[in-house]
Amino acid sequence: MHGQRTLRRSISCAGIGLHSGHKVTLSLRPASANSGIRFRRSDLGGLEIPATVSHVGGINHATGLARDAVTVDTVEHLLAAFVSLGVDNAIVELSSPEVPIMDGSAAPFVYLIQEAGIKQLSAARRYLKVLRPISISRGDKRIALYPSDHFKVTYSIAFDHPLLRHQSRTIRVTEESFVEEIAPARTFGFLEEVEMMRQQGLALGGSLENAVVIGDTGVLNNALRFEDEFVRHKILDVIGDMALVGRPIIGHLIAHRGGHALHTAFAGRVLEETDAWTLVDAPVAPAATSPVILPVKDAVRVVN
Numbered sequence: 001m002h003g004q005r006t007l008r009r010s011i012s013c014a015g016i017g018l019h020s021g022h023k024v025t026l027s028l029r030p031a032s033a034n035s036g037i038r039f040r041r042s043d044l045g046g047l048e049i050p051a052t053v054s055h056v057g058g059i060n061h062a063t064g065l066a067r068d069a070v071t072v073d074t075v076e077h078l079l080a081a082f083v084s085l086g087v088d089n090a091i092v093e094l095s096s097p098e099v100p101i102m103d104g105s106a107a108p109f110v111y112l113i114q115e116a117g118i119k120q121l122s123a124a125r126r127y128l129k130v131l132r133p134i135s136i137s138r139g140d141k142r143i144a145l146y147p148s149d150h151f152k153v154t155y156s157i158a159f160d161h162p163l164l165r166h167q168s169r170t171i172r173v174t175e176e177s178f179v180e181e182i183a184p185a186r187t188f189g190f191l192e193e194v195e196m197m198r199q200q201g202l203a204l205g206g207s208l209e210n211a212v213v214i215g216d217t218g219v220l221n222n223a224l225r226f227e228d229e230f231v232r233h234k235i236l237d238v239i240g241d242m243a244l245v246g247r248p249i250i251g252h253l254i255a256h257r258g259g260h261a262l263h264t265a266f267a268g269r270v271l272e273e274t275d276a277w278t279l280v281d282a283p284v285a286p287a288a289t290s291p292v293i294l295p296v297k298d299a300v301r302v303v304n
């Protein structure tokens with residue numbers, strides 16, 4: 001059995017919202033077993049929204065949640081960090097409606113979670129194990145889940161821009177691979193879109209400090225963190241959006257040219273297709289994880 005986990009202690013930081021441009025204080029707090037990830041608005045008397053697909057609200061270059069009149073925006077990078085680091089239960093307290101963008105990646109959230117520490121809870125964690133393919137598509141955008149013994153993500157992107165005509169990557173998502181290969185990948189956008197977004201009241205907090213900006217001939221930032229940082233960030237986004245199913249997934253997710261709207265629609269579809277998956281207590285069959293007990297003679301031979 002893999003037990004559920006939460007944070008060992010509370011931790012806070014300050015930042016700004018990418019789209020709103022507002023200052024925000026973010027506090028991550030421990031929570032009890034089976035309570036999941038819940039966003040709490042301290043500026044609205046502590047009203048809460050569970051991070052589940054049934055509360056998906058506005059999708060506009062970021063994933064938002066809504067419950068009655070309460071909203072929280074840009075939840076995806078933080079959710080990706082929680083699910084990948086195996087934090088099942090936590091309260092995310094915000095002093096304004098948008099999760100701070102930090103440096104545009106999930107690395108600062110990984111740092112916060114690691115600083116807070118992780119605590120085991122006595123309840124079992126249940127994984128959603130995919131039994132048969134599930135997919136949706138919209139035009140040339142497609143996303144699917146296939147049976148696999150591990151959580152893997154394959155993402156491909158294609159843009160009409162010389163810098164990222166096509167990028168594709170497959171990763172088996174573990175705590176280690178997420179921290180090293182995915183979490184540091186930053187949000188990106190095209191320079192020609194920035195002015196349009198600002199006219200719509202978006203990207204007001206955006207800068208080269210928290211996003212990779214792509215101009216006609218290259219990126220405006222000094223350097224990329226990875227040669228294929230863009231597709232790695234799409235993997236980060238889809239991990240965070242799929243966390244809205246409320247459980248870690250065991251399956252191979254394959255997405256082509258997705259975005260938050262497609263990702264979150266797919267998370268909803270997965271929960272609807274209840275015959276396509278089952279809930280299990282461990283990521284692999286117990287027999288495969290049991291230590292192999294060798295007779296003493298064989299053990300000695302192995303060591304030698």
Ligand SMILES: [Zn+2]
Pocket residue numbers: 076077187233236237
């Ligand atoms: Zn993102």
